[in-house]
Amino acid sequence: MSATANQPSNSNSQLSGERLLELYQTMVLSRHLDERVWLLNRQGKAAIAASAQGHEAAQLACIEATDPSKDHYLIYYRQFAAMMALGTEPEEMLRGFLAKTDDPMSGARQFPLHGAHPRVDLFNFSNVIATQLPQAAGVALADKLKGSDAVTVVFFGDGASSQGDTHEAMNFAGIHKLPVIFFCENNRYAISVPLEKQMGVESVASRAVGYGFPGVQVDGTDVGAVYEVTNVAIERARAGDGPTLIEASVERLLPHTTDDDHTRYRSSEDIVQMLNRDPIRILAELLKRRGQLTDSGDEEIHALAKKRVNLATDTVDAEPYPSVESMFDHVIDSSGGHS
């Protein structure tokens, strides 16, 4: 079920051309905002950022196959584009990165992209790798007990695949055939540690056989391919047939975070090769080949995105930080509330 970057399966995609163009626009906006956050870090305004550059297609296409009105999303720190795909406004994103009072995820208590989303059931409690996987199994267990057909999608990286929590979560989900999708974004690096030092097998997906459910590898730069495999997994989960492990092969175009320098551990050949797998460029070329996007149209999309990002930056930069007093809120239920 894998596809290669040079032969996108988008031509067979169930996504309409019009929808593909909309996803492209969201990807471009995510990329411009992502780049802006790194600039804000270099200006000393954003303390830390982890980029989704290179992961955008995988994140958007996976979300596209879900139903945000009822499904659950347990994300990790690199889910910038997933947040955009779920309708998070650029201002809301920047409030997190700049730790402003109206940060909708955590009120600026946590790192960016941590906390809970104000409109969809998306959350990310911590920075500790892979803790979200057992939690996702628990969310899915609750849905199964309630008789809901909601699906839980839990995102993680190749590094997280090494954690014991990952094994425990998949084991439990397999036993109870829980409606959960384990979506691994494999960019081949856990900060600096390459895949061959992370695992003794060829793929994360191959481990699914040990848990009794399907494992699928897919080209994570290919929107159509990721959408298709996620759709299959969603249908399987909604039908009560259990989990799927999807391993999307992606590139991490930037260092691990704004505090990292990947030239210390990635060869120049590696860096050149991965730049050839930029999912935005791949999708733009596809759209142009199909006659759905012109060079001038593409320039306009980029210009609009930049304008939108500029507006959001100006707005949020002027906003206040949270008050000191507010740090005492929500430690435990202040009402002493019981059911």
Added chain:
Amino acid sequence: MTERTVIEAVRATIQAEMRRDSSVIVLGEDVGIRGGVFLATDGLIDEFGEDRVIDTPLAESSICGIALGAAVNGMRPIAEIQFADFVWPAINQLVGEASKVRYGTNGVKTAPMTVRVPYGGGVRGGLYHSQSIEVLFAHTPGLSVVAPATPFDAKGLLATAIRTNDPVIFLEHKRTYRLVKGDVPDADYTIPIGKAEIKRPGTDLTIIAYGLMLHYALQAADMAAANGISVEVLDLRTLRPLDEDAIVESVSRTGKALIVQEDTLSVSISSEVAAIIGERCFFDLDGPITRLGPPEIPPMPFSPIQEAAFMPSPDKILAAITKLAEI
């Protein structure tokens, strides 16, 4: 009113709460047909079925992680850790994750989950079936930690824990399970978290204890009374938040404090209680704040003679009472 042991009170309360609220589920190792290794969930699978009484794989981190996920999605899970000594693989899901759900989401998400943890020694449990693990949890903002010592308190506090909208670590001393009996009302009642209780009034000094040590303290207080020493015994019942006012009120009145615990003393509940007394009762004290606990060795030796030497006992407490009373 029914006379029950601690374990019977725990089981009856879980059953009552599961009848009261269909979102209450139980998960843990051997909690199903085995009914738990201590029989805390005996028979529950027959009444509530496999969906609500879940035998998990042998994996403590995910027991607590799954409970957390289910809790944020509308359930009120009761996770059982088979022995406190086995809670360490789950520490991150509890101390790292569950404690910060409300805070880290600015109040958007909550984790109404109870983690039952049988703890404590004096049961020939050796190094890995005797541990007291309360300190790490009691150190953590966002968690509540309760440690009832009687069947009455076990019922009232467990009902409260299950109904509370935040994570509660519910500590059950294994030695009290069948040793301690008491009258338990059949009707529904709750006991608030964070409230200590004077289990025996007295005038000469205050013993502050919890769990099994509460009972040893009461026995020692009886013996001291025969010697003309009037001992007040305060049962902490909750370890986070500590009932500072109750501690201060009692010690200010008696002027002397003896803190007894089974856990090793260094950086412990007794350290915190001593600090509270030092800060708030300084001018009312008639003697040094005194602590009685085991030696600073890994708890606790399997050998019966060494185990007995390790554990505080009514006799050791009586000696400490006598020494402090004479000052």
